[in-house]
Amino acid sequence: MTARTFSLAASLPLWLRHYQKAWLAGDLTAGLIVTVMLIPQSLAYALLAGLPPEVGLYASILPIVAYALLGSSMTLAVGPVAVASLMTASALAPLATAGTVEYAALAVQLSLLSGVMLLVFGALRLGFLAYFLSHPVISGFITGSAVVIAMGQLKHVLGVRAPSGSTWDTLVGLAHALPKTNVATLALGLGSLVFLIVARRYLARWLIAVGVTAKTADILAKLAPMAAVMVSTAVVAWLRLDMSAQVSVVGVVPQGLPHLGLALPGFTTLGQLWLPALLISLVGFVESVSVAQSLALKRQQRIAPDKELLGLGAANVVSALSGGYPVTGGFARSVVNFAAGAHTPLAGVVSAALMAVVIAFMTGAFYYLPHAVLAATIIVAVVSLVDFETLREAWHYDRADALSLMATALGVITMGVEVGILMGVALSLGVLVWRSSRPHMAVVGRVPGTEHFRNVARHAVETVPGLLALRVDESLFFANATALEDRIEDLLRADATVRRVLVVCSAVNQIDTTALGVLTAMEQSLSRRGITLELAEVKGPVMDRLQSTPLGQRLQGRVFQSVHAAFRPPPQQDSY
Structure with missing residues (x-):
């Protein structure tokens, strides 16, 4: 040929x-x-x-x-x-x-x-x-x-x-x-x-x-x-x-x-x-x-x-x-x-x-x-x-x-x-934005004898005194960032003993500029009240962008690979 x-x-x-x-x-x-x-x-x-x-x-x-x-x-x-x-x-x-x-x-x-x-x-x-x-x-x-x-x-x-x-x-x-x-x-x-x-x-x-x-x-x-x-x-x-x-x-x-x-x-x-x-x-x-x-x-x-x-x-x-x-x-x-x-x-x-x-x-x-x-x-x-x-x-x-x-x-x-x-x-x-602006958020605890974490409202689970672990089932962006802040404030008002707020990010694929600003302001506000903000199960691409920000610098030692690691008293620190 x-x-x-x-x-x-x-x-x-x-x-x-x-x-x-x-x-x-x-x-x-x-x-x-x-x-x-x-x-x-x-x-x-x-x-x-x-x-x-x-x-x-x-x-x-x-x-x-x-x-x-x-x-x-x-x-x-x-x-x-x-x-x-x-x-x-x-x-x-x-x-x-x-x-x-x-x-x-x-x-x-x-x-x-x-x-x-x-x-x-x-x-x-x-x-x-x-x-x-x-x-x-x-x-x-x-x-x-x-x-x-x-x-x-x-x-x-x-x-x-x-x-x-x-x-x-x-x-x-x-x-x-x-x-x-x-x-x-x-x-x-x-x-x-x-x-x-x-x-x-x-x-x-x-x-x-x-x-x-x-x-x-x-x-x-x-x-x-x-x-x-x-x-x-x-x-x-x-x-x-x-x-x-x-x-x-x-x-x-x-x-x-x-x-x-x-x-x-x-x-x-x-x-x-x-x-x-x-x-x-x-x-x-x-x-x-x-x-x-x-x-x-x-x-x-x-x-x-x-x-x-x-x-x-x-x-x-x-x-x-x-x-x-x-x-x-x-x-x-x-x-x-x-x-x-x-x-x-x-x-x-x-x-x-x-x-x-x-x-x-x-x-x-x-x-x-x-x-x-x-x-x-x-x-x-x-x-x-x-x-x-x-x-x-x-x-x-x-x-x-x-x-x-x-x-x-x-x-x-x-x-x-x-x-x-x-x-x-x-x-x-419009429906997509409306749904995303009201993300499902659940306070989670550990299933006894396991490293699995489930919604405290649905399952019999163990919690750590003074620790509020909140799982966010949506990416964080301009339409829902304040919803996260409002939910955390409501939970803090309901429990004055909380000294650690752990945001579980297993479902968070992106954090946009607006959400970053809200998280930054929230971390500073919590710090002034003697409460630490922590993150767990942050995905690699999200963490890559977060590390170069002032918030990422402030969270050094407070980002955990798993929720289980954060639940261990004292908490195990993770470095990126």
Whole structure:
């Protein structure tokens, strides 16, 4: 092998360098099945984003290939998704009219900004951002988004015009437009809704009952939206319901592959789009990593969050390059991809190639596709995202998390996507600071005959007269430093015989400048009253920083490796 050949092989993705022939059949099958599922979703989600249907198709080719080259998941299916589509519409609605050239250009630039941000995060190895948004906040955001999306699609099911805007505006508009409902459109939309709901709940069970394997039955049930699209399109074309009953249809979808090109955003556009792009990036990344990890665990595989950032970033950049809009990993498609036997991202490459064929030669088949049916597929898809189970569990286990979930969901529904998620993040951080500002602190004593120490309020333990041993179960920082001081003062008032205060730091990972100042002042105050301040079980990194401070110098000989050492009369001194 020449050096040049070796260099080329080394640049290939790991899965491609070690590809096995036995995987090919599964990848080809999964690629075909996901394509059948992706076609109606791409069309529907593009319309949800306020874009022409072909834009959804454009966003389903190159992004898949880019992710396959750089991503770490073997089965994540990247492309248009409901939540990112809603966030795109929410970001662009105040800036341009949906369906216009300007609106489409802004969508491209939003995808570009999102992609660049993700690539920068990946280059800086910021994969830990996957854990920046708590599960309750993500659950609340997706739940609220699902409600907003479903309500926004009702006008298409009814065949009426209703204003886009806040949830209240949508409800009022639907109420006023209800008498103008298009009966034929309602029949198509409602019929599709019923079919899709029944298929989702019962079709797999019925297929298994007639002898179909469970795996095949599950996949066929998930392909029900494509069946609804094909049948409804045929009915509208046969009866010419677009003419005779004014049923709204997709109409002409331009045939041919997208033209590659890119227009960089100006400073004004950057100012308008940077925050939506950041939120789309974070939400899409967290959602994708969650899906990828859940599937990887089933095969004992690992996900690299930093590589996910690079893969999703590249996917969004090339989506912009090909006239698409922001994309991310889709839950339903990824599950189908996994169940259909995909072993590697080659399944995605196959899907992208098939989508290219559809765009190049088959878009004429979508002319009579009714908007009502696309709306029905969206409604059924997003209603399943409403997460009451997490809310129920959080309410029983941690009310603060449950309130964060509800506040995020209600914020999205009543005030919009961006405000809702920012509210959720702010509440999560607020709860974190609130909890940290009230750390658990326990007076401890020794379990008889051992070197173990437990809370005197919970266990029968031994104490040393004149010694107050207080364990702090939290790092000390600006929000809780005075709480420690107040607790010690309360305990001293309750026991005037105390002459030694021992702070057990086994759970203290950091002491910030504010906490250091409080400890310093407290040590001086205690010293003036004839009481010594001592520390035990201080972690190495904390002690390293503490030694160079005036407090560290004053505590020489009063820092103990263990609480047991401090409990020995006279106390054993330890040097650092």
